[in-house]
Amino acid sequence: MNLLIQIFINGILQGGFYIIIALGLALTWGILNIPNLTHGTFIVLGGYITWYLYNNFNIDPLLNLPIVALIMFILGYIIQRLLINFVIKAPKFNTLLLTFGLDMLLTNIIQLIFLTNSYIINPIYASKSITFGDFLFPEIKLIAFFIGIFLAIGMWFFLLYTKLGYSIRATSQNKIIVRFCGINPGHLYAITFAISSAISGIAGAFYGMIFQINPYIGPMLTTKSFIISSIGGLNNPINIIFGAILLGIVESLTTLYIGPTFTDLFSFSILVLIFFFRPNGLMGKVR
Structure with missing residues (x-):
């Protein structure tokens, strides 16, 4: 019985980490309807930046988070404003092609700078556990879990109860009307994409402390983020908590009873079932 409870604890905590991974994709794809295939590679880049700052400047990874988030925010704003904004009005296939090509470019740049080596960010607390x-x-x-909950609730509050959040949601619904209100849709799209990139950078920092980072895990992280977002509903930040924790528990139980080789199989099975029975996600859409 204790083993089963421990597995559930592991799954819930893993889900807290998954919240951070999926939030950025839920924001760009769910709110802005931009299928960002570079999402996973942004996470990888955030992990490498954190590793570089920790190993070369001895800055604690948790203290690195604001720095990494700021760097990724600026990068995301530039990429959205100078590249992706030009295909916003085009068919979604064009956006997919652009972000796919951009993902390949970023992957090769990361490989050029950091080679193909796998790195792990290993501060002393990364290998410690609290016994209860x-x-x-x-x-x-545990830290990732609480930060993930905080970010999800913070994004929900930001989108629903702040002026900038109102503007972002209004722009996603009707870009023509908001122009008459004096709102620049291109700037708002870039700000939203930049926020998503900043969250991805934070996710990369935690990924590097929990697993090993390498240049080629981006597509896997994008896919896992899409599965989590689809479980809760693509444009509902709060429901990302539900989707992430559910996936974390399913993966933990699969690892215990079947084997770690089959975790991705069961993850994709959940996605297929959701698409078949609940296309808008188990929890539906936020209004």
Whole structure:
């Protein structure tokens, strides 16, 4: 019984980490309807930036988070404003092609700079656990869990109760009307994409402390983010919590009873079932 409870704890904490991974994609694809295939590579880039700052300047990875988020925010704004904005009005296939090509470009740049080596960010707390009774709570996953919850609730509040959030949602619904209100849709799209990129950078920092980063894991992270977003509903930040924790628990149970080789198989099975029975996600859409 204790083993099963520990597996559920591991799954919930893994889900907290998955919240951070999926939030950026939920924002760009769900709110702006931009299928960003570079999402996973942005996470990888955030991980490499964190690793570089930690190993070369001895800055603690958690203290690195604002720096990484700022760097990724600027990068995301530039990419959206100078590249993706030109295909916003085009068919979604054009956006897919552009972000796919951009993903390949960024992957090769990362490989050129950091080679093909795998790195892990290993501060002392990354390998420590808190013991509560008979159960273990890995410190880094516990931190990621609370930050993931905070970011999801913060994004929900930002979108629904701030002036900029109102403007972003209005722009996603009707770009023509908001122009008459004095709102620049191109700037708002870039700001939203930049926020998504900043969250991806934070996700990369935690990924590097939990797993190993290498230049080629981007597509896998994009796919996993899409699965999580699809479970909760693509444009609902709060429901990302539900989708991420559900996936974390399913993967933990699969690892225990079937084997780690089959975790991705079960993840994709969930996605197929959701598309078949609940195309808008298990929790529906936020209004």
